[in-house]
Every structure is written in structure tokens, then in C-alpha cells.
Amino acid sequence: MDYKYNDEKNSLKNEIKDIVDLILADYGHDRDIDKMDIFNQPDRDAVKDIVIKLIRIIYPGYYRDKVYKSYNDSNRIAIVIEDVIYNLQKQIAIAFRHSEDYEETSEETLDCGARRITHEFFKQIPKIREYVDTDVQACYDGDPAAYSKEEIILSYPGLFATTVNRIAHELYLLKVPLIPRIMTEYAHSKTGIDIHPGATMGKYLMIDHGTGIVIGETSIIGEHVKIYQGVTIGGLSTRGGQALKGSKRHPTIEDDVTIYSGASILGGETVIGKGSVIGANAFITSSVPAASRVSMKNN
Numbered sequence: 001m002d003y004k005y006n007d008e009k010n011s012l013k014n015e016i017k018d019i020v021d022l023i024l025a026d027y028g029h030d031r032d033i034d035k036m037d038i039f040n041q042p043d044r045d046a047v048k049d050i051v052i053k054l055i056r057i058i059y060p061g062y063y064r065d066k067v068y069k070s071y072n073d074s075n076r077i078a079i080v081i082e083d084v085i086y087n088l089q090k091q092i093a094i095a096f097r098h099s100e101d102y103e104e105t106s107e108e109t110l111d112c113g114a115r116r117i118t119h120e121f122f123k124q125i126p127k128i129r130e131y132v133d134t135d136v137q138a139c140y141d142g143d144p145a146a147y148s149k150e151e152i153i154l155s156y157p158g159l160f161a162t163t164v165n166r167i168a169h170e171l172y173l174l175k176v177p178l179i180p181r182i183m184t185e186y187a188h189s190k191t192g193i194d195i196h197p198g199a200t201m202g203k204y205l206m207i208d209h210g211t212g213i214v215i216g217e218t219s220i221i222g223e224h225v226k227i228y229q230g231v232t233i234g235g236l237s238t239r240g241g242q243a244l245k246g247s248k249r250h251p252t253i254e255d256d257v258t259i260y261s262g263a264s265i266l267g268g269e270t271v272i273g274k275g276s277v278i279g280a281n282a283f284i285t286s287s288v289p290a291a292s293r294v295s296m297k298n299n
Contacts, residue, residue, distance in 0.1 A: 042091045047182045050091065053084045054167050055160075058129050062153050081122070089118040091179060098177045117174050124170045134203040135162050142206045142226055157191035158207030168197035201225075202255070209261075216250035218268060225253055228261040228280075236267035236285055254290070 027034045035041075056063045060077050093114035096102040102110060139152045139159055146152055152159055164187035168180035180197035188194045193210045195201075198217035205221065207213060209229040215221070216234045227233075235249040248268035257272050259265070260280040265272060271287040272278065278288075279295030288294055 040094065040097055042095050042178050042182060044182055044186075046087060046091055047179055048186050050084055050088050051164060051167065051183050051186055053080050055163060056080055057084065057125065058132055058163060058167075059153055062150070085118055085122060088121070089114045092117055092176055095177045095179050099175070101175070117171075117176060120174055121170055128166045128170060131166055131201075131203055132159075132163050135159055135205050138204040138206040138224065138226070139208075143208060157193065158210040161187045161191045161193035161195060161210060161213075162201065162205055162207060165195045165197060165199065165201065169199070169201070172197040199250075218248045219250040220252040222253055222255035222257065222274070224256045226258045228259065230262040231259050232264040232266070233259075234264070234266050236270075 168183040172180040195215040196217040199219040202223035212230040251270040254274040262281040273290030276292040
């Protein structure tokens with residue numbers, strides 16, 4: 001019996017070795033998916049941790065920190081800010097290796113560039129907080145089911161998604177590769193709300209319920225806009241692929257517009273005029289004048 005057991009054990013080892021060798025050999029094709037240098041890519045978990053800490057900085061009295069404890073609130077926040085500065089700078093330096101602007105540059109140059117960008121980003125935190133404060137107000141004013149702003153900050157997925165996007169958008173404007181998209185995809189995974197970091201969003205934005213919303217990279221959204229679940233603000237066609245990069249592919253939504261659930265608004269030349277209301281499940285591929293009411297016609 002022992003001989004049989006040993007034979008089976010050796011056979012299993014050989015079979016596993018063959019499988020390992022097969023997969024390792026498959027990495028030798030020099031494809032994009034064959035890269036093995038994990039330290040040459042931003043750390044997704046580290047970026048997620050940065051997002052969580054930035055949200056604590058934006059809402060200093062709402063999220064408990066299990067690591068940093070201080071009886072002085074200013075000291076507590078200062079520690080978190082310094083932590084994020086250090087770790088964000090580190091991740092940006094890694095991300096810069098994927099930028100044409102930093103090809104063939106030294107580690108010292110990467111570090112200097114990352115330091116400068118990180119400091120520029122943190123100088124935008126008051127602006128981000130100004131916009132976020134208006135989003136909280138818009139959610140409170142627009143939702144009769146909201147009993148307090150605390151409830152909105154701590155539980156509304158739409159506010160979480162817009163807050164992360166406002167963070168990521170500033171990094172996008174500073175031309176940081178990869179990291180802004182990792183941030184918004186983290187918010188997407190938590191909320192079901194997919195907002196590209198390139199999207200420009202005005203003050204007093206309310207995303208109600210939110211699940212299934214898609215907002216494309218070149219979208220421009222004005223102030224006092226309310227968007228319900230399942231809305232797509234997207235491109236009319238992606239057949240052109242990479243040839244469309246850099247073009248205005250997504251709609252412009254002017255101020256005081258309400259877009260109800262399931263509506264699709266598509267195309268870079270499409271403008272939804274100020275004060276318009278777009279009804280549920282509407283499909284729009286051309287501009288709508290100001291103060292319009294668009295709805296699906298019942299058969």
C-alpha cells in the first residue's frame with residue numbers, strides 16, 4: 001500500500017510540475033499580459049487605501065481611523081495628510097513610468113515630478129471640498145427621504161461616487177496616468193456608478209440611487225443637475241476606437257437639468273439645454289433646446 005501511495009504522490013507532483021511549466025512557458029510570448037514586474041505597476045490596494053484616507057480628509061468628522069489616534073483633531077488629520085502625501089507621491093512615481101513625458105528618465109526625475117504633482121494636487125483639496133459640500137446640499141435639498149446630511153455623507157452611494165470622482169478628476173487634470181482610473185473604478189465596484197475621471201462636473205450635482213449610471217470621459221455636466229439610476233451619458237459610437245481619443249465624444253448637460261432613470265444621452269455634439277427634463281428611458285442623440293421636456297411616447 002505504501003508503494004502505491006508513494007507512486008500516486010510522485011505522479012501528482014509531476015503533473016503539477018508540468019502544469020506550472022506549461023503556464024510559465026506561456027509567459028514567454030512578450031505580450032502585454034505577460035509582464036511580470038509587479039513593482040513597475042501602481043499598487044491597486046495602496047491606491048484604494050489612499051482614496052479611503054482622502055475621504056477622511058474631505059469629511060474629517062465622519063470616518064473613524066483605526067490606525068491613527070490623537071486627542072487633538074488637527075494633529076489627527078495632519079498625520080493622515082502626511083501619510084497620504086508620502087504614499088500618493090510613491091504611487092505617482094511608479095505610474096509615471098507609463099507616461100511618454102517620463103520615458104527614459106531617472107528615478108530622481110520621477111520622484112521630483114511625483115513630488116511636484118502631489119503637492120499641486122493637495123493644494124486643490126479646498127476646491128474639492130467646496131464642490132463636495134454643494135453635492136451634499138443638493139442631495140439633501142433634492143431627496144425628501146433624506147433626514148440629515150449626516151445620513152447622506154455616511155450612506156449615499158451617489159455622493160461617494162461623486163466625491164471619489166472629484167478627487168480623481170484633479171489628478172486627471174494633472175496628467176497622472178492610471179491612478180485616477182483605478183480610483184474611479186474602485187468607486188464603480190462599490191456603487192455600480194461608472195464615472196470616468198475625465199468627466200467635468202459642476203457644483204450641486206445629485207446622483208439619486210445611482211446604480212447603473214455611466215458618464216463618459218469628455219462629458220460636461222453643469223450645475224444643479226440631478227441624475228437618476230441607469231442613466232448613460234455616453235459616446236454615440238466607439239467603432240473608431242483609438243482614433244477617437246482626444247475628441248469630444250460625450251454630451252454636454254447644461255445647468256438645472258434633471259435626467260430620469262434609464263435615459264441614454266449620446267454623442268459629443270449633443271447638448272441638453274438649461275432647465276430641461278429628460279424622462280425615463282428616453283434615447284437622445286441630438287441636442288435639446290433649453291427648458292425642454294423629453295419623454296417616451298406610449299404606444
